[in-house]
Amino acid sequence: MTTTIRGGQLARLLGQWHSLPGRHRSPDYAALAAAVRGLLSDGRLPLGVRLPAERELAEALAVSRTTVSAAYRTLRETGHLTSRRGAGSWTTLPNGHRVATSGLWTPEDDRNVIDLGVAASAAPPELVPAARAAADDLPRYLGSAGYHPTGLIELREVVAAGYQARGVATSAEQILITGGTQQALDLVLRLLAPPGSPVLVEAPTYPNALAALSARRARISTHGLDTATGWDGEMLLGALRQTRPRLSYVIPEFHNPTGHLMTTSLRERLVATAHSTGTDLVVDESWVDLQLDGDEMPPPVAVFDRHSRVVSIGGLSKGYWGGLRIGWVRASAPLVQRLAAIRVGVDMASPVLEQLVAVRLLEHSPKILSDRRAELRRQRDVLAAAVTELLPEWRFVLPPGGATIWAELDGPISSALARAAEDVGVRLAPGPRFGLDGTLERFLRLPFALPSEQLTEAVRRIASVRHDLDRATIPSWRTPSVIA
Numbered sequence: 331m332t333t334t335i336r337g338g339q340l341a342r343l344l345g346q347w348h349s350l351p352g353r354h355r356s357p358d359y360a361a362l363a364a365a366v367r368g369l370l371s372d373g374r375l376p377l378g379v380r381l382p383a384e385r386e387l388a389e390a391l392a393v394s395r396t397t398v399s400a401a402y403r404t405l406r407e408t409g410h411l412t413s414r415r416g417a418g419s420w421t422t423l424p425n426g427h428r429v430a431t432s433g434l435w436t437p438e439d440d441r442n443v444i445d446l447g448v449a450a451s452a453a454p455p456e457l458v459p460a461a462r463a464a465a466d467d468l469p470r471y472l473g474s475a476g477y478h479p480t481g482l483i484e485l486r487e488v489v490a491a492g493y494q495a496r497g498v499a500t501s502a503e504q505i506l507i508t509g510g511t512q513q514a515l516d517l518v519l520r521l522l523a524p525p526g527s528p529v530l531v532e533a534p535t536y537p538n539a540l541a542a543l544s545a546r547r548a549r550i551s552t553h554g555l556d557t558a559t560g561w562d563g564e565m566l567l568g569a570l571r572q573t574r575p576r577l578s579y580v581i582p583e584f585h586n587p588t589g590h591l592m593t594t595s596l597r598e599r600l601v602a603t604a605h606s607t608g609t610d611l612v613v614d615e616s617w618v619d620l621q622l623d624g625d626e627m628p629p630p631v632a633v634f635d636r637h638s639r640v641v642s643i644g645g646l647s648k649g650y651w652g653g654l655r656i657g658w659v660r661a662s663a664p665l666v667q668r669l670a671a672i673r674v675g676v677d678m679a680s681p682v683l684e685q686l687v688a689v690r691l692l693e694h695s696p697k698i699l700s701d702r703r704a705e706l707r708r709q710r711d712v713l714a715a716a717v718t719e720l721l722p723e724w725r726f727v728l729p730p731g732g733a734t735i736w737a738e739l740d741g742p743i744s745s746a747l748a749r750a751a752e753d754v755g756v757r758l759a760p761g762p763r764f765g766l767d768g769t770l771e772r773f774l775r776l777p778f779a780l781p782s783e784q785l786t787e788a789v790r791r792i793a794s795v796r797h798d799l800d801r802a803t804i805p806s807w808r809t810p811s812v813i814a
């Protein structure tokens with residue numbers, strides 16, 4: 331079904347469209363078209379949405395109808411809008427574009443674009459040998475239909491052994507293999523969060539988790555993470571006690587996007603409080619393998635779980651390769667069975683070959699992970715040095731793990747900067763993508779999963795448009811007006 335966005339709503343999303351960088355050089359209609367393209371590319375304006383009638387948008391933006399008409403024509407010409415007489419105009423995608431793993435639209439063939447929208451590394455060299463070995467393993471499974479809704483037992487055993495090694499007793503029956511951590515989250519929400527359920531998440535948080543929650547029509551509330559220090563225990567536990575949510579989603583290990591690591595004592599108190607408020611805790615361990623500094627890791631949140639309140643989800647995307655699409659749920663064995671029953675109605679089972687590749691890959695996990703950590707450490711330090719040198723007003727703390735720096739900018743400019751960066755071939759996921767209601771404009775996530783040369787080049791390009799932004803927009807956001 332096509333959804334419609336009203337004039338007032340689109341005007342709100344467009345925000346300061348008339349003061350984008352370069353605005354002084356381009357006419358109104360071009361600036362408006364560029365701003366709509368920007369919203370599409372950062373995912374805040376979905377695909378297939380019907381835009382307001384020209385007259386309605388003109389009124390909402392206080393511009394002439396000719397301006398909106400010309401902007402719509404420009405968007406049609408670039409392939410971002412399709413119109414049919416009588417049916418209206420809806421957002422589309424130019425040919426040759428695809429959906430990125432982050433849910434953002436990216437040009438497929440533009441090799442010059444540096445993609446800082448995605449925080450995940452390229453595959454390790456061990457992948458191809460693992461795939462060859464897996465192909466040799468495949469005949470063992472070819473004599474059956476190949477549907478294994480809970481996953482191949484050999485992979486479930488390896489994943490369970492990983493939890494054992496981290497100090498939490500886990501059997502293979504407690505593991506469900508999924509198509510990535512994202513599917514793990516979706517399945518858990520289908521089971522544990524009926525439509526309309528109150529759900530507590532961190533702010534900022536992982537955008538695709540917000541997307542999964544919205545798709546399940548959760549009533550989302552947030553508790554804020556401090557940029558420098560991470561979780562405020564009293565705030566988090568207070569929010570749980572006050573809102574008594576059905577479910578709470580947390581990323582305790584190298585939180586995406588801030589990179590923070592939750593302390594052992596807060597993990598323990600979190601589980602106890604969740605039990606007392608009747609809240610299921612969904613713990614996203616996507617980044618757990620990627621500690622870059624520090625000593626011993628805190629134990630998994632599930633260690634403190636005595637009442638089957640904790641459902642852990644994780645996967646191979648961050649430590650190994652996202653293209654494998656291998657993730658999992660760790661829960662009680664009966665819950666795993668219920669999730670598998672739901673999963674049959676979604677995609678039946680995960681592909682056998684990919685699971686065999688995962689088993690073979692995990693045989694080399696110590697080397698793969700230590701190489702990955704060394705690479706991320708180098709890239710983090712290069713990125714941090716470039717930002718410190720070229721954007722000295724930005725503030726950040728060096729994350730002890732993960733692959734993202736969460737930078738506090740020198741103004742509420744994140745979306746405008748992302749649009750401007752697109753013009754110089756850098757894709758950014760602006761701060762508001764990590765929260766609700768367009769907040770977090772003062773923040774930007776900078777991943778360091780790309781090679782060092784690309785990171786320094788990206789910062790150089792961002793710094794150059796940051797400078798332009800200043801010249802174009804100073805009056806609109808630097809001087810708050812006083813309302814007496």
Ligand SMILES: Cc1ncc(COP(=O)(O)O)c(C=O)c1O
Nearest residue numbers: 510511512536586616645647657
């Ligand atoms: C916190 C978090 N959860 C889930 C995912 C998605 O992971 P997967 O590729 O395993 O579906 C990501 C990827 O960025 C992530 O950062």
